[in-house]
Amino acid sequence: MPKAQAIPARKTRIQSRNQQAILDAALDVFSTFGFRGSTVDQIAAKCGLSKPNLLYYFRRKEDIYRALLERTLANWLAPLAALNAEADPVEELTRYISAKLDMTFERPEASRLFANEILHRAPHIGPFLKGPLKTLVEEKAAVIRRWSAEGRLAPVEPVHLIFSIWAVTQHYADFGVQVDAILGKRDKEAIRAAVLAILLRGLTPVR
Amino acid sequence: MPKAQAIPARKTRIQSRNQQAILDAALDVFSTFGFRGSTVDQIAAKCGLSKPNLLYYFRRKEDIYRALLERTLANWLAPLAALNAEADPVEELTRYISAKLDMTFERPEASRLFANEILHRAPHIGPFLKGPLKTLVEEKAAVIRRWSAEGRLAPVEPVHLIFSIWAVTQHYADFGVQVDAILGKRDKEAIRAAVLAILLRGLTPVR
DNA sequence: TTCATTCTTGATCAGATGGTCAAGAACGGT
DNA sequence: ACCGTTCTTGACCATCTGATCAAGAATGAA
Known part of the structure; x- marks a missing residue:
């Protein structure tokens, strides 16, 4: 099956820890610089993840932003x-x-x-x-x-x-x-x- | 004289017309998208100037923004x-x-x-x-x-x-x-x- | 230990964007 | 009509940035 690599449905410990860390960091960054003014690198750096690693949890920058708003x-x-x-x-x-x-x-x-x-x-x-x-x-x-x-x-x-x-x-x-x-x-x-x-x-x- | 090309001190009619148009357009754009979210192209398009032409009047994007705030x-x-x-x-x-x-x-x-x-x-x-x-x-x-x-x-x-x-x-x-x-x-x-x-x-x- | 799943990352890409440049067009005082 | 100044632009560049990918490392259930 040529399936697009996706975040597994099953929620592991690592997953919730990292997603939490990402959202916390993103709140700081987005609230200060706005959506367009913030960069994925900035957020990644703030929560100590590499950029591709961050994008493993949220495939697009906008996904982080939306999740944050919904939360x-x-x-x-x-x-x-x-x-x-x-x-x-x-x-x-x-x-x-x-x-x-x-x-x-x-x-x-x-x-x-x-x-x-x-x-x-x-x-x-x-x-x-x-x-x-x-x-x-x-x-x-x-x-x-x-x-x-x-x-x-x-x-x-x-x-x-x-x-x-x-x-x-x-x-x-x-x-x-x-x-x-x-x-x-x-x-x-x-x-x-x-x-x-x-x-x-x-x-x-x-x- | 190796002088950096600058906007002439003397203010011509064309100059004030275009600067005015740029600032008006920039107010619309900046107020909607924020500084980082706005592009020079956007502003240029909105006031009917080419990008280099716009940058002839305001050498940097930030100059437009500052002028706008000051105004x-x-x-x-x-x-x-x-x-x-x-x-x-x-x-x-x-x-x-x-x-x-x-x-x-x-x-x-x-x-x-x-x-x-x-x-x-x-x-x-x-x-x-x-x-x-x-x-x-x-x-x-x-x-x-x-x-x-x-x-x-x-x-x-x-x-x-x-x-x-x-x-x-x-x-x-x-x-x-x-x-x-x-x-x-x-x-x-x-x-x-x-x-x-x-x-x-x-x-x-x-x- | 085994091995499938999950996690991590260096390298890389494509597109967007701020800004430059040189050359040509329009302007305006004489 | 002339000519220096001002104005305009197409082509171009360097950088930033969101996103991808393939390959390797860690994890955890059996």
Whole structure:
């Protein structure tokens, strides 16, 4: 059988170790230089594999990139999905914003990876935006709208509130260089307090 | 004289026309594909010049990119610089946010160009961030802080307010693909109203 | 130990891309 | 009309980079 040499279906120990190492290295590289700006050599060097060896696990550069995006997409949705319609609105939003900030602080590379992808017109994850993401946003927007209607939250445009939360929280990762240039040393808790104040100020309904 | 062929100092009509065309085309290309992702051929094709001809005006690809950044830096600072300490705080902030949104709507490519540059760790404009930008931000932060101290504005962390304004307004340019995927058709005035409400809600001081 | 499968790599290739060069065409002041 | 300057271009080059391949090394189940 003239079969194209492929990665075996059966997952060996070596395989998962190396794939993991590759993805970790790739996240660093891709998030800093973008897809086109990164080279396979760079990634290979970073995880201590030879280039052909790396390409044994991921046949094409783009495969690494896609795997990386997919690996992070679920994590991306999780905090928003966790927004609980039954709990206290302001507390829920506080928790959501705080969780997003935690992601920003702990995984700024992941944030930058996405930012890069969206900035370049989302050539790889277009369907994800129009599909699962849109659905989830609409669902949670409905929750927020209901909160307002019930008088448990001040009136607010729900989708734009979500956009604003994304924008502000991710700003500290995506534009981290700028933030650091202006702020000097970074105080995470000060950022958290300031961001929560700005985004949630006045959302507590007047009773 | 073994002189390197250089662009003449004297500026001819053809020169300014072509340089202008090159920069316009380059803004489109660079903002979509990033520095590394763009090719000189692409830019040349877009403005109807041959590659060597283009390189007659800008000897290196990077020269185009830098010229482009420089051409836009001033515009970038203008709206913030215009923040007037004497006028009404909420009105001034409203005007600032509105002006930023206008830039987002009218020149999203410029916004994406900067976003890309910052995202990639600002390899070309690092000094600008730590210099003029930082200075201006600190100056205007002082203005906002004074507003709060005088009771003309609710207490707010000024620098983070500025970051939030940048983040939210630029979001509609930088993440435009995502916004459009979720919102469908775009209503600029609805965006303006929603953004102003979210960012300024509760900043009017209680009297 | 045996041996099929899995893993690793040096050498190499093809295409893309930034940049050069020399020569010719167009321009514009006189 | 003349001629130095400015502008334009086809051909070309060196390098980078994604990807391939064949052959050898390690692994692990029997």
